[in-house]
Amino acid sequence: MERFEDIYAEEVAAGRIEADPAQEAVLPEFTRLSQALAEKPARRGFFGRKTSEPVQGLYLWGGVGRGKSMLMDLFARRVEVAGGQRRVHFHGFMQETHAAIGRARKRGVDDAIKPVADDIADGLRLLCLDEMQIGDITDAMIVGRLFERLFEQGVTVVTTSNRPPDDLYKDGLNRNLFLPFIDLLKQRMKVVELASPRDWRQDRIAGADLYFTPADARAREGIDALWERLTGGAEPETLRLEVTGRTVELPRYAAGVVRAGFWDLCGRPLGAADYLALAEHVRVLMLENVPRLGADNYNEAKRFVTLIDALYEAETRLVMSAADRPEGLYAEGTGAFEFERTASRLHEMQSEGWGAEQA
Known part of the structure; x- marks a missing residue:
């Protein structure tokens, strides 16, 4: 089994x-996981009981832009798992879980978390x-039983977060539960x-052109x-935002960065709530x-103005290509003054340095 320290050096x-x-x-933790997950999973005894404990997972936390996602993605690409594995953004994972619970309840299942967790765990050894x-x-009220069942089914979880565990759902409603x-x-x-x-993310964007005009080749x-620098070449995935009962899908998302065209975001009937949700969940x-x-x-x-306001208030970094300089984009007509x-x-x-706390 290849040591993760050697993979990183490569x-x-x-x-x-x-x-x-x-x-x-933190690389020794990934080596520990790689070696343990390469072994065959524990056999089940009678009545589905395990004969040994599953592999201890990893909770890697720290400030934004420190390389947590990069390390986890490198691990997910190179680890050899004796069993299935999956890498997904936590927000998307929870949306999938809520949808599955909703479908189960429509079928008349009262306690849907257990069968949904069992479906997720089926054939899965590693969840990143x-x-x-x-x-x-709604997330806070189901994650406990959901993850408890995943762990019982032998799933090892590796996750990244900007917060230590004790700060999750801080000041949230009914946090004692x-x-x-x-x-x-x-x-x-293991919390590390x-x-x-x-x-690193701020360093990669520092000094770079962030506004391109005209919007040509x-x-x-x-x-x-810039996309390559900020995402490290990660494969994009779809970010799904649940906003007031609707799902807003953004198909090009990686490492906290969303890439979209003007008409994707401003040509659709989206509003302030959608743009605020976007600004909350992305860094760039x-x-x-x-x-x-x-x-x-x-x-x-008007939607474009609302989008920029949401990004500005959240200090979300913006990279943009446009037909003209900012002051030339809306030169005349109703709304030009505003x-x-x-x-x-x-x-x-x-x-330089704008949004440094978020990027």
Whole structure:
């Protein structure tokens, strides 16, 4: 079994990543997992009882941009598991779980969490979850029993988070009911902090062009290069945001970055709640092909203004290609005067260090 320290050194030597002592300090945990998961899973005894405990998982937490997702993704790509494995964003995983519970209840299943968890665990040995965060009471009320059943079924969980377990669902409604889940995480997963002083995501975007005009082939090449730098070449997945009973799908999401066209976000009947949810769940938005705005696309222009306001308030970084400079995007017509504030915000969002706490 290849040591994860050697895999990391291989990536550094190839120039795909830059060595970080804090990242190197957590590599033995991935080696531990790799070696344990390469072995055949424990056999079940009579009545489905296990003859040994499942492999202890890993809860890797630390500030944004420290390389947690990069390490987990590298692990997921290279680990050899004696059994099935899956890597998914935590938010998407919980949405899938809620949908499955809803379908089970429609079939008349009263206690749906157990069969849903069993379906998830079927054939699964390793579950990698990116960016665990609990901000929704509906998530908070089911994760305890859900994960308890997954662990009982022998699933090893590796997750990343910006918060230590004790800060999950902090100040949330009925948090006392959530506390057993925190104890369960600490029991079943080794909690490790990635305490790097360096924000790699901010470093990768520092000094780069963030606003491209015109939105031509050169702009696309520039955004392609930034996408590669920010995501580390990770395979994009679909980010699904549940907003007031609707699902907003963003098909190009990786490592906290969403890439979308103007018409994808502003040509659809989306509103402030949708854009606020987007700003909350991503670190960087790459918005391409913003046209000149005016009477011909007035509704789309209003949505664009609302989107920029949401990103600005959340300090979400913006990379954008557009038909003109910010002050030239909405030069005349109804709404041009009000757009001056948006143009000012677009300039501010390009400045060095803006949004450093979030990127």
